[in-house]
Amino acid sequence: MTAVVLASGAVFVALAFAVGAVVAGLARFVPRSWFRASTPWALTILLPLACALTASLALFLPAPFGSCHCDAHDHHPHICFGHPALAQPLLVPASLVLAAWLVSVLPGVVRLAVGLLGSFRRIYAVRRLTPERVGETEVRFVDSGAAIAYTAGVRAPVIVLDRALWAALGERDREAVLQHERGHVDRADALTSLVLRACLALQPWLPWSLFERWQHAAELHCDRHAAERVGDPSAVAEALVSVGRLRAAHADTDPAHLGVFGASGLEDRVASLLEPGSAPGSARRNDVVAIVLPMLGVLALVMVWPGDLLHHAVETVLGLLHH
Amino acid sequence: MSSPPSPALGELETAVLDVLWSSPTALSVREVLTHVRRRPPLAYTTVLTVLDRLHGKGVVVREKEGKAYHYSPRVTREAWFGERAARALAGAAPGRDEAVLLAFLDSTERVDPQLLDKLSALIAARRGGTAK
Numbered sequence: 001m002t003a004v005v006l007a008s009g010a011v012f013v014a015l016a017f018a019v020g021a022v023v024a025g026l027a028r029f030v031p032r033s034w035f036r037a038s039t040p041w042a043l044t045i046l047l048p049l050a051c052a053l054t055a056s057l058a059l060f061l062p063a064p065f066g067s068c069h070c071d072a073h074d075h076h077p078h079i080c081f082g083h084p085a086l087a088q089p090l091l092v093p094a095s096l097v098l099a100a101w102l103v104s105v106l107p108g109v110v111r112l113a114v115g116l117l118g119s120f121r122r123i124y125a126v127r128r129l130t131p132e133r134v135g136e137t138e139v140r141f142v143d144s145g146a147a148i149a150y151t152a153g154v155r156a157p158v159i160v161l162d163r164a165l166w167a168a169l170g171e172r173d174r175e176a177v178l179q180h181e182r183g184h185v186d187r188a189d190a191l192t193s194l195v196l197r198a199c200l201a202l203q204p205w206l207p208w209s210l211f212e213r214w215q216h217a218a219e220l221h222c223d224r225h226a227a228e229r230v231g232d233p234s235a236v237a238e239a240l241v242s243v244g245r246l247r248a249a250h251a252d253t254d255p256a257h258l259g260v261f262g263a264s265g266l267e268d269r270v271a272s273l274l275e276p277g278s279a280p281g282s283a284r285r286n287d288v289v290a291i292v293l294p295m296l297g298v299l300a301l302v303m304v305w306p307g308d309l310l311h312h313a314v315e316t317v318l319g320l321l322h323h
Numbered sequence: 324m325s326s327p328p329s330p331a332l333g334e335l336e337t338a339v340l341d342v343l344w345s346s347p348t349a350l351s352v353r354e355v356l357t358h359v360r361r362r363p364p365l366a367y368t369t370v371l372t373v374l375d376r377l378h379g380k381g382v383v384v385r386e387k388e389g390k391a392y393h394y395s396p397r398v399t400r401e402a403w404f405g406e407r408a409a410r411a412l413a414g415a416a417p418g419r420d421e422a423v424l425l426a427f428l429d430s431t432e433r434v435d436p437q438l439l440d441k442l443s444a445l446i447a448a449r450r451g452g453t454a455k
Binding site for chain 2: 160193237
């Protein structure tokens with residue numbers, strides 16, 4: 001029984017690695033301008049895990065849901081709950097694959113846990129601040145002296161604004177910043193960020209730049225959403241530059257922490273807003289929900305058909321590797 | 324006591340607030356003056372100004388008793404320092420590893436003033452083009 005479960009786990013890891021390598025390889029050659037939407041970038045991180053999960057679950061198929069097929073083959077290992085002894089030859093290699101994976105994910109999981117702890121400490125602190133209303137929106141003001149504006153929290157995201165930043169911005173800039181942050185709240189981007197970071201921690205072979213591309217696309221989306229609400233894309237572009245100027249006045253940036261887009265992130269966002277006819281960004285669509293729900297549908301269909309074929313295909317590949 | 328506002332306070336304001344926190348009852352300006360330990364001693368008018376400023380910031384409440392105002396802190400010492408700590412933590416620039424946070428502008432992004440000038444010119448040109 002243990003061999004069946006371990007073999008399924010090893011198949012999960014191996015397939016996530018293989019699909020991840022293909023996806024990351026293709027993504028390197030995709031120009032940024034091809035995918036302005038955030039969902040395709042979230043998909044690049046979720047797809048390898050979805051494929052791996054489908055194949056590894058298919059390995060459990062014949063015994064619990066159908067008749068045992070073990071007498072139909074004699075040229076590869078059999079993974080079947082009815083005859084666990086037949087999967088015995090896979091015990092050692094599967095254990096090695098899983099052990100190597102667990103060791104490789106450890107640093108990422110620790111980093112994620114530390115980041116989560118930092119976020120939750122911040123959210124706890126933010127929730128202690130007195131809420132204030134700006135129009136229809138509830139915000140918390142801080143006196144950081146830095147030009148910061150952010151949205152934090154998964155279940156009930158909170159918008160945080162620096163009081164000095166707010167005072168320095170004009171009326172239209174304020175509206176643009178607020179609507180941009182509301183875009184993050186409506187799209188539940190913090191939830192997506194958490195899920196994608198967790199998926200990346202489990203797939204250390206995927207490059208971090210995939211997450212940064214999602215993040216950049218999410219910012220573009222919220223910029224367009226703000227532009228639609230404010231009614232003028234150039235007003236949002238101007239707000240970005242205004243906040244950038246205030247940020248430059250307090251610059252103490254550590255170059256080691258620069259994202260993949262560096263300064264071009266801001267440039268690209270402004271250029272995207274100024275593009276004639278740029279599509280408005282409707283909020284209220286969470287990337288994880290948009291991807292996971294159809295994926296679960298596909299998974300359910302695969303389990304009905306052609307799950308059994310997938311099961312045999314995986315066994316055949318394992319047989320080729322084993323012999 | 325209600326949820327505290329937490330503006331930045333000067334050294335003198337903190338010393339006066341400390342006296343109010345140490346007292347179980349509301350204090351007059353003269354009572355505060357006798358309790359506050361400073362070298363050289365403070366003038367009555369200085370304490371009055373400081374209390375007035377603290378009242379203006381919403382940190383203390385005052386009630387008129389006879390001809391003079393009596394002052395008491397609006398928040399407990401614990402609530403005040405809790406709020407200060409929360410503000411400091413909430414106001415820290417977001418780090419790259421914070422899992423559930425999205426900033427308006429990447430706080431780790433280096434912003435070049437020349438780039439900002441170029442972008443401003445781009446926006447102005449676009450506005451000019453639209454206006455035509």
